[in-house]
Amino acid sequence: MTKSPLLPSILLVGCGKMGGAMLEGWLAHGLAPSVIMDRHLPELPAPHRVVRTLDAIPAEFKPDVILLAVKPQKANGVLAELAPRFPNATLLSVMAGRTIASLLKAYRVGHAAASPIIIRSMPNTPSALGAGMSGLYAPPEASEKQKKQCEQLLSAVGETVWVAQEGLIDSVAAISGSGPAYVFLLAELLEQAGVEQGLDAKTARTLARGTIYGAGQMLHQLPTDAAELRRNVTSPGGTTEAALKVLMASDAWPQAVSTAISAAVNRAKELAS
Ligand SMILES: NC(=O)c1ccc[n+]([C@@H]2O[C@H](COP(=O)([O-])OP(=O)(O)OC[C@H]3O[C@@H](n4cnc5c(N)ncnc54)[C@H](OP(=O)(O)O)[C@@H]3O)[C@@H](O)[C@H]2O)c1
Incomplete structure (x- = not known):
């Protein structure tokens, strides 16, 4: 270095x-x-x-x-x-x-x-x-x-x-301060789901971690929007699309992430009072 x-x-x-x-x-x-x-x-x-x-x-x-x-x-x-x-x-x-x-x-x-x-x-x-x-x-x-x-x-x-503005630090806290925990949770859930689908724990762990690392590297190194990177992995009628239909339903990830981030921002404001 x-x-x-x-x-x-x-x-x-x-x-x-x-x-x-x-x-x-x-x-x-x-x-x-x-x-x-x-x-x-x-x-x-x-x-x-x-x-x-x-x-x-x-x-x-x-x-x-x-x-x-x-x-x-x-x-x-x-x-x-x-x-x-x-x-x-x-x-x-x-x-x-x-x-x-x-x-x-x-x-x-x-x-x-x-x-x-x-x-x-x-x-x-x-x-x-x-x-x-x-x-x-x-x-x-x-x-x-x-x-x-x-x-x-x-x-x-x-x-x-x-x-x-000072108030925006609460938004930063909710996105990037706490953010690593959200990604670690995703790693845990992917591992668990891999085991449910018959993989041994070690293999599921390697796949989950390696995937998050690789996707993180793409986000870091490429100027492409996240949405376009996602679309590039999603063939019509394919396996990714089947999974994303579940995750992207309006009451699934879009709502859960938005509610979770609001909860974090509200907690930061409570700590301030
Ligand atoms: N963890 C995160 O990911 C993260 C991210 C962004 C910001 N932050 C902020 O970083 C701050 C610290 O969080 P943390 O998770 O690092 O907490 P932490 O692990 O509890 O670290 C605080 C350290 O300071 C020591 N300490 C407290 N008062 C002291 C004093 N008067 N004299 C000497 N040592 C003292 C504590 O010892 P004792 O345990 O004995 O009190 C502990 O070792 C928080 O305000 C948090 O909001 C954390």
Whole structure:
């Protein structure tokens, strides 16, 4: 892999599934000396440092970006603790549903005059393999430098798109943040159906995974619309058409996917309140 220039230095707060996925990608790309605050992560090789609490962060450490990757409902305490130490920080939140206003309010509990710039992003776990998909939103007061640093971090682990309104981050969360889970579910269901049709479990698993990989590669590498790729596999009167008639019935996948995405967006809005 070609090494891109050194990424900005970060204080990563919370290194679980999502923080850990991004960290793997950043370490592979060359991250400026950074501090990771997490209760469980083992030590990392120098120049990076893992700490369990804020007090253990070296006094001289001034991160370019503080990345918030704890569970949304666990963030308030740590935000209030960060504020006196980093009152004017660039904060990049990957937390689902937490609005800039709610994060700022929690920050100011720790330091009433704190004035951080808060940029929101919604990455996904394929970031661990450099195949992430992230949406970003920056408020108008964010500088070009702050936006660039946040984008650099996320584009080091995959593709990025900017959205023009903060509310659209909930839509990004529902499509690409949670999206890998929908694809994994499809893999599970294809495997199960293969076994029902007489294949042994190992063969069904290989077929399901290989197919999703191959179709993903076609979507990634070809400019063709998904609908046209689908039509290209569908001969009139053939087997694919028989299956798609079931899946594409208006009360089947079209309705299920639309209802599922609405449920995810609504949940993100509930988390915000
Ligand atoms: N998972 C995804 O696919 C995904 C996708 C997009 C965005 N996100 C967002 O990413 C955020 C993190 O999700 P996750 O699934 O990665 O959660 P997670 O696996 O629970 O990771 C959070 C980590 O932070 C640690 N932590 C929490 N508070 C801490 C503190 N004050 N000091 C030190 N360590 C602390 C947690 O330890 P404890 O377990 O001991 O609390 C845990 O190790 C969420 O806000 C979520 O909305 C996740």
